[in-house]
Amino acid sequence: DVKVTQSSRYLVKRTGEKVFLECVQDMDHENMFWYRQDPGLGLRLIYFSYDVKMKEKGDIPEGYSVSREKKERFSLILESASTNQTSMYLCASSLWPGLNTGELFFGEGSRLTVL
Amino acid sequence: KQEVTQIPAALSVPEGENLVLNCSFTDSAIYNLQWFRQDPGKGLTSLLLIQSSQREQTSGRLNASLDKSSGRSTLYIAASQPGDSATYLCAVIRRPTNFGNEKLTFGTGTRLTIIP
Numbered sequence: 634d635v636k637v638t639q640s641s642r643y644l645v646k647r648t649g650e651k652v653f654l655e656c657v658q659d660m661d662h663e664n665m666f667w668y669r670q671d672p673g674l675g676l677r678l679i680y681f682s683y684d685v686k687m688k689e690k691g692d693i694p695e696g697y698s699v700s701r702e703k704k705e706r707f708s709l710i711l712e713s714a715s716t717n718q719t720s721m722y723l724c725a726s727s728l729w730p731g732l733n734t735g736e737l738f739f740g741e742g743s744r745l746t747v748l
Numbered sequence: 749k750q751e752v753t754q755i756p757a758a759l760s761v762p763e764g765e766n767l768v769l770n771c772s773f774t775d776s777a778i779y780n781l782q783w784f785r786q787d788p789g790k791g792l793t794s795l796l797l798i799q800s801s802q803r804e805q806t807s808g809r810l811n812a813s814l815d816k817s818s819g820r821s822t823l824y825i826a827a828s829q830p831g832d833s834a835t836y837l838c839a840v841i842r843r844p845t846n847f848g849n850e851k852l853t854f855g856t857g858t859r860l861t862i863i864p
Contacts, residue, residue: 639791675856676837691851723791735780735841737852739792 636660637740639724645746652711654743656724664727665707666737667691667699669720676723682707714747721745750775752840754855761828762863769823769858771838776816778840783812783823786835786857795836796823828862835859 640655658665666681668691678691680699688699696718700708707726711718724740751774761767771781780799784792796805796812798821804813811824821838837857 637791673856676854678851681851721789725792736794736797737782737839737841738794739784742789742791744789 637724637726637738639722639740639743641743642741643744643746645748646714647748648715650714650747652714652745654709654711654722654724654745656707656709656726656740657705658707658726658738659705660726660728660738661704662726662728662738663704665701666725666727667697667707667709668723668725669693670723670742671720679709711745714745716747719745719747750778750840750842750853752838752853752855754836754838754858756858757856758859758861760861760863763828763830765828766824766826767828767860769825769836769860771821771823771855773819773821773840773853775840775842776819778816778842780841781812781814781821782839782841782852783810783821784837784839786837788835792837825860830862830864833860833862 636659638657646652664683667679668676670676677693679697680691682688682701685704698710722743725737727735727737753772782797783795785795786792798805798814809826814821835857839852839854841852
């Protein structure tokens with residue numbers, strides 16, 4: 634089975650702190666994604682990556698950056714956390730649709746609270 | 749711009765009943781459609797994926813259908829159980845136009861409660 638692991642399930646940070654959210658997948662998937670999920674707004678794409686060191690902005694990239702130094706790991710970085718970044722963060726991965734169905738697999742989520 | 753709608757937002761049914769969840773999308777040029785389940789405070793679990801060339805997929809008590817021409821998908825759950833209580837989301841992925849450019853558009857989900 635595909636396994637997408639997010640290192641932290643719950644985090645509490647202070648405004649202005651730098652925050653790292655880590656995601657690792659074990660199925661050699663090319664594509665990795667970071668979403669945030671908020672009540673009433675659904676899932677919104679922050680960034681995605683289709684290869685090592687490649688990244689593309691999603692719908693709401695402001696205030697975030699990402700890093701993909703290895704194929705299996707995709708990190709989301711909040712350079713200076715703000716209270717409006719309090720949210721559930723979800724990492725996902727998939728094979729490139731040209732090689733597969735494009736089925737998306739999610740991690741368990743990281744609940745971030747910024748005080 | 750693709751829009752995905754799931755109505756109703758919440759549904760309660762007695763245990764044992766069969767039920768149908770709906771998903772509508774505005775742009776029929778999709779690559780595939782995926783149904784997910786989400787338990788409170790957890791991530792999304794993939795249930796079924798239907799490719800654009802398929803009409804339906806089945807897994808156990810679940811059956812998902814796809815009608816691209818009408819922009820609709822349904823998730824049928826047979827003989828519902830309390831453990832089926834969760835939020836169900838559908839997501840459509842557009843036909844990729846270049847390498848790595850596929851993106852999913854999610855519906856906002858239907859919160860299902862099975863009453864014992």
